[in-house]
Amino acid sequence: MTTATSTPPPKVGVETFAQAVSNWQKSEGRHHLPWQNTRDPYRIWLSEIMLQQTQVGTVIDYYHRFLKRFPTLADLARASQADVLAYWAGLGYYARARNLHRCAQTVMEQWGGKFPETPEQIATLPGIGRSTAAAIAAFSFGGRAPILDGNVKRVFTRFFGVFGYTGTKAVETELWSIAQAILDHGPRDLDMISYTQGLMDLGATRCTRTKPDCTHCPLTTSCYANLNNAQKALPSARPRKLVPQRECHMLILLHNDNVLLEKRPQTGIWGGLWCLPQFNEFDALENACVNWGVKPSAQSKMATLQHTFTHFKLQITPWWLTVKRIPLAEPNNDYCWQPLNLLADTGLPAPVQKILHGVRQSLLSNNKA
DNA sequence: AAGGCGTGGCC
DNA sequence: TGGCCAAGCCT
Known part of the structure; x- marks a missing residue:
């Protein structure tokens, strides 16, 4: 005692x-x-x-x-x-x-x-x-x-x-x-x-x-x-700056049960990861679609999602389109058609994983109906 | 020398 | 809810 x-x-x-x-x-x-x-x-x-x-x-x-x-x-x-x-x-x-x-x-x-x-x-x-x-x-x-x-x-x-x-x-x-x-x-x-x-x-x-x-x-x-009694004051708070808000568009191109993925450059956000093709402007996404013989419309637009990084916020607008057949193209290490049921084995950024999970769920429920 | 670089948990 | 942070390193 x-x-x-x-x-x-x-x-x-x-x-x-x-x-x-x-x-x-x-x-x-x-x-x-x-x-x-x-x-x-x-x-x-x-x-x-x-x-x-x-x-x-x-x-x-x-x-x-x-x-x-x-x-x-x-x-x-x-x-x-x-x-x-x-x-x-x-x-x-x-x-x-x-x-x-x-x-x-x-x-x-x-x-x-x-x-x-x-x-x-x-x-x-x-x-x-x-x-x-x-x-x-x-x-x-x-x-x-x-x-x-x-x-x-x-x-x-x-x-x-x-x-x-x-x-x-x-x-x-x-x-x-x-x-x-x-x-x-x-x-x-x-x-x-x-x-x-x-x-x-x-x-x-x-x-x-x-x-x-x-x-x-x-x-x-x-x-x-x-x-x-200074526990709250230490360690001193980081001086905060406004984090910029950015936006982008992501292309969900489906061919049967495969989705088009693009490999990101080694440096920068999500370096080296597979990702949905990403565009800063809608026009750029629309141009890319021409090569696949499809055209995005209001029908193909999906709900936007907000992703927050340490130093900026990104609003993502996904566009979902389906191609009937794949045009012949040179083999390329920078993109691939990935089966939706193998996405868990692919290195994908969290928001992309989330988007494609939703796509897959939606397809599965449609098939059942 | 400060800013880029992911994501999830916490209140 | 959104702002803040977590077993840092690299440029």
Whole structure:
């Protein structure tokens, strides 16, 4: 029983910070996520990439599916980019998948199939920056280098009272210094696995964005935000700008139960993914239709949908047309006729998947009627 | 050095 | 409801 005579919890400073987090993780942290309890750099790397800007709950299913299809780094390196993207479709930030694939091939060709072990070496690989490299090094090899992801930024800005938007160079630099200083002043025998995981667990389960659970935080007695009731003010909010509204038209061209898909360029939105042919202006869509011997009308116009990206909003107007026969054309890697019942195996952006799902449902119910 | 890059969950 | 954010990296 705690009484007035018991000693208060010790203050946590830069010297004791790391040990406090490590100890807390061992007793109160998460220990059963699918990518824990392994030292396999392939699995750890895959999880770290999937978890970039993506929540744990979203990643878990993708992670299992991906590993089942690509059990080893060598399997991934051998696969086609289309296959990899198909298993990434819906997860977003598709450059991650393209880089993941390139990275697998780099490790096979330049590192003899063995994942490099130091944070510096790991950070030279495509799609792996300083923080992800440190996490992979810590979890796979016990490497001692600091991470700085969204969780850690939230914990550090609150604990140390760092004001200013974390997206600016100045604040980012300051937070990296803190992250490094904690390791420099920490014990030589610090367990880097539990410390690194502990920082993430603290941010995910205690030091959350809204309603942080300060009463169950191991750092609460020394936390700037807790002592100053500044949890809501930290981390400082991002200065928001108006996001532009754009519109486009998408062509749903059906031939029997096949739909025309177009491969998007490697760079830009939805890079490398299959997509419905997209046009900024209706006139351009109408012109494209001439080549297929069809003409869009009010009948073919479908309900518009609104899709929101980080930096703009896109209003999509789909046009549904049916062609009787396909004109002969040169074989082309940039478009294909895809059977509607195979869409799940194709890498498609979320709104396109949604549109075509509706098309398929509509066809199925018509056939029944 | 700031902005591009997806999607889903949360309140 | 819409605005904000989540295990960042690249250019």
